[in-house]
Amino acid sequence: MNLDNLMQVPGALAAFQYDDRGDLKSHQVKEGSELTPQVLDLLAHTCVANMAIATMEARGWEALTGQTGFEPIQGFSLIGLDWSAVVGRNHGIVVKNRDADYEAAFAALSAYGA
Amino acid sequence: MRIISQLLAIPGVIAAGEYAYRGDRFSFKGDLSPELARMASILCRSNTLSINMQSEIFSAFAEDCGCKPVQGWVVRGKEMSVCVVGNYFCFCQNAPGVFNDVMTIMRAKVGDIEENPLVYMYAKLGGDVNEKLY
Numbered sequence: 290m291n292l293d294n295l296m297q298v299p300g301a302l303a304a305f306q307y308d309d310r311g312d313l314k315s316h317q318v319k320e321g322s323e324l325t326p327q328v329l330d331l332l333a334h335t336c337v338a339n340m341a342i343a344t345m346e347a348r349g350w351e352a353l354t355g356q357t358g359f360e361p362i363q364g365f366s367l368i369g370l371d372w373s374a375v376v377g378r379n380h381g382i383v384v385k386n387r388d389a390d391y392e393a394a395f396a397a398l399s400a401y402g403a
Numbered sequence: 404m405r406i407i408s409q410l411l412a413i414p415g416v417i418a419a420g421e422y423a424y425r426g427d428r429f430s431f432k433g434d435l436s437p438e439l440a441r442m443a444s445i446l447c448r449s450n451t452l453s454i455n456m457q458s459e460i461f462s463a464f465a466e467d468c469g470c471k472p473v474q475g476w477v478v479r480g481k482e483m484s485v486c487v488v489g490n491y492f493c494f495c496q497n498a499p500g501v502f503n504d505v506m507t508i509m510r511a512k513v514g515d516i517e518e519n520p521l522v523y524m525y526a527k528l529g530g531d532v533n534e535k536l537y
Contacts, residue, residue, distance in 0.1 A: 363481060
């Protein structure tokens with residue numbers, strides 16, 4: 290699948306696709322970025338793990354509290370010092386914090402089945 | 404508590420609070436019961452510790468990869484999101500504009516935005532933001 294659209298998100302440093310196990314399938318990195326395929330692969334694995342944890346927590350929270358609106362989980366974001374990773378189901382974007390538009394990133398990911 | 408009040412002033416924010424990295428102290432405002440706020444604090448503390456552990460692993464692959472120290476994390480649900488930056492959490496609806504405003508306030512107060520958050524938030528209006536605001 291084409292990652293060009295994800296690279297158009299404001300502040301995008303990298304876009305990547307991964308499978309359900311978290312293995313990196315494809316990626317694009319903005320020129321000059323220090324992100325490597327190894328980091329993106331690890332990032333994909335952690336995002337798959339965090340999405341699974343979030344789903345478990347959302348399901349438990351809804352059952353315990355009666356609050357709704359969390360499930361199904363649409364995405365997860367890890368906010369680092371300089372950049373944030375925003376991921377959906379099988380795609381993710383790394384955006385520079387200073388230029389990040391998180392809503393645009395999640396919206397772009399939703400087009401990829403997030 | 405000022406950050407929490409500022410977050411609650413954003414339309415679409417349901418509740419916001421502060422939790423301790425250690426121990427079980429917490430404070431909150433909004434549409435949560437004290438028991439739910441306590442549970443939310445535990446959940447946020449646990450996830451934050453996990454994310455920090457993950458960033459330590461990242462740094463083993465690339466020492467200056469730009470993620471460490473982690474500022475926070477976000478879970479985006481179907482209609483609601485949970486945003487955590489530092490030791491503050493916020494439950495908000497997924498209405499347009501809400502999420503970015505929440506993140507701007509949280510990162511400005513706890514994270515790394517150095518500019519005036521009002522200028523940052525109103526920059527999307529275009530023109531001379533300082534002139535319009537002040």
